[in-house]
Amino acid sequence: MKAEEIKNTVVVSDLKDFDLGQTMECGQCFHFIKLGENEYGISAYGHLLHAKQDGNSLYLYNTGIEEFDNIWRHYFDLDRDYGEIKAFLLNDDEKLREAVETMWGVRILNQEFFETLISFIISQNKQIPHIKQIVANISKGYGEYLGSIDGNEFYRFPTAEELSAASEEELRACKTGFRAPYIWNAVQFVKDGILNEEELKSCGIEECRNRLMQIKGVGMKVANCVSLFGLGHREAFPVDVWIKRIMEVMYFNGKEHSNKEIEEYGVRHFGNYGGYAQQYLFYYGKTEKIGK
DNA sequence: CGCCAGGGCACCG
DNA sequence: CGGTGCCATGGC
Numbered sequence: 001m002k003a004e005e006i007k008n009t010v011v012v013s014d015l016k017d018f019d020l021g022q023t024m025e026c027g028q029c030f031h032f033i034k035l036g037e038n039e040y041g042i043s044a045y046g047h048l049l050h051a052k053q054d055g056n057s058l059y060l061y062n063t064g065i066e067e068f069d070n071i072w073r074h075y076f077d078l079d080r081d082y083g084e085i086k087a088f089l090l091n092d093d094e095k096l097r098e099a100v101e102t103m104w105g106v107r108i109l110n111q112e113f114f115e116t117l118i119s120f121i122i123s124q125n126k127q128i129p130h131i132k133q134i135v136a137n138i139s140k141g142y143g144e145y146l147g148s149i150d151g152n153e154f155y156r157f158p159t160a161e162e163l164s165a166a167s168e169e170e171l172r173a174c175k176t177g178f179r180a181p182y183i184w185n186a187v188q189f190v191k192d193g194i195l196n197e198e199e200l201k202s203c204g205i206e207e208c209r210n211r212l213m214q215i216k217g218v219g220m221k222v223a224n225c226v227s228l229f230g231l232g233h234r235e236a237f238p239v240d241v242w243i244k245r246i247m248e249v250m251y252f253n254g255k256e257h258s259n260k261e262i263e264e265y266g267v268r269h270f271g272n273y274g275g276y277a278q279q280y281l282f283y284y285g286k287t288e289k290i291g292k
Numbered sequence: 293c294g295c296c297a298g299g300g301c302a303c304c305g
Numbered sequence: 306c307g308g309t310g311c312c313a314t315g316g317c
Binding site (some may be wrong): 056127129177 | 311312315316317
C-alpha cells in the first residue's frame with residue numbers, strides 16, 4: 001500500500017484485501033451515503049470524506065496526505081495485514097473459506113467511540129437502513145454541518161456534550177422510539193466521564209463490556225459491537241439474530257443453541273480474531289440468507 | 293394486515 | 306438462572 005497526493009486528491013494504490021463497498025455495506029457502520037459504484041460519502045472524525053475505489057486504487061477527494069495519515073489510514077485499518085488474519089482463520093477451519101473468499105475486501109473500521117455507542121444502542125430491533133436514517137436525524141439535529149456532495153448533506157455526529165442538549169422527547173423526535181431513554185442515559189455516562197474512552201480501550205474486553213453494560217439499554221450484544229467497532233477490541237464476538245442462525249447452520253448441525261453458548265464457541269474457536277470471523281460470517285450469511 | 297428487524301428489560305416461575 | 310411479552314417504528 002502506498003499513498004500520494006495529487007491536486008487535492010489522495011490516491012492510495014497497491015491495496016490488498018480491501019473493498020470499499022464491502023467495508024461500508026457489511027453492517028458495521030451507519031454514517032455514509034452510497035454515491036455510485038464503489039463510491040461513498042462518509043462522515044467520520046469531524047470530516048466529510050468523498051471516496052471512490054477503482055481496482056486496487058482508492059481515491060480520496062478534497063483531502064490531503066496529512067489528513068490521510070492522521071485519520072483515514074487508521075479509520076480504514078489500512079496498516080493491518082488482512083492476509084495474515086485470513087491465513088489464521090482458514091488454517092484449521094474450512095467452513096469459513098467461502099465466507100472469507102466471498103467477502104474478501106471487508107475491513108473492520110476503527111470508528112469513533114461515542115458515535116458507535118449510540119449507533120448500536122439504536123440498532124436493537126432495527127434494520128440497517130433505518131439505523132442509518134436515525135443516525136442522520138441525530139447528526140442533522142445536533143451535529144455540525146460538514147458539507148454536501150451531489151445535493152446530499154453531511155453532518156458530524158454530535159459529541160456527548162452536544163447531544164446532552166437534547167431532552168428525551170427531542171431524542172424521540174429523531175425516531176429513536178423506546179430507545180430514547182437509553183440514549184439519554186448513555187449520553188450522561190459519557191458526558192460525566194463515568195465512561196472514559198481511553199480506559200475502555202486499554203482495559204480488557206470483559207471489563208470493557210461490564211462497564212458499558214452499566215448503561216441501561218446496553219446488553220451483551222451491543223457492548224460487544226461497541227468494543228469491536230469503536231474501541232479496538234478485535235477479539236469481541238457479537239451474537240445477533242443473524243450470527244445465531246448462521247452459526248447454528250455452519251457449526252452446530254442446524255441445532256438450536258443459546259446466544260451465550262454461541263458466543264463462547266466463537267471466542268474459543270476464533271480467539272483474538274473473533275471480530276474478523278464474526279464480520280465475514282455476518283455479511284456473508286446475511287447476504288446469502290443462511291438459516292432463513 | 294401480519295411479521296420481523298445487527299436486543300434488552302422487567303417480570304415471571 | 307431460563308423463558309416470555311413488550312417496547313416504537315418502518316419496510317416488505
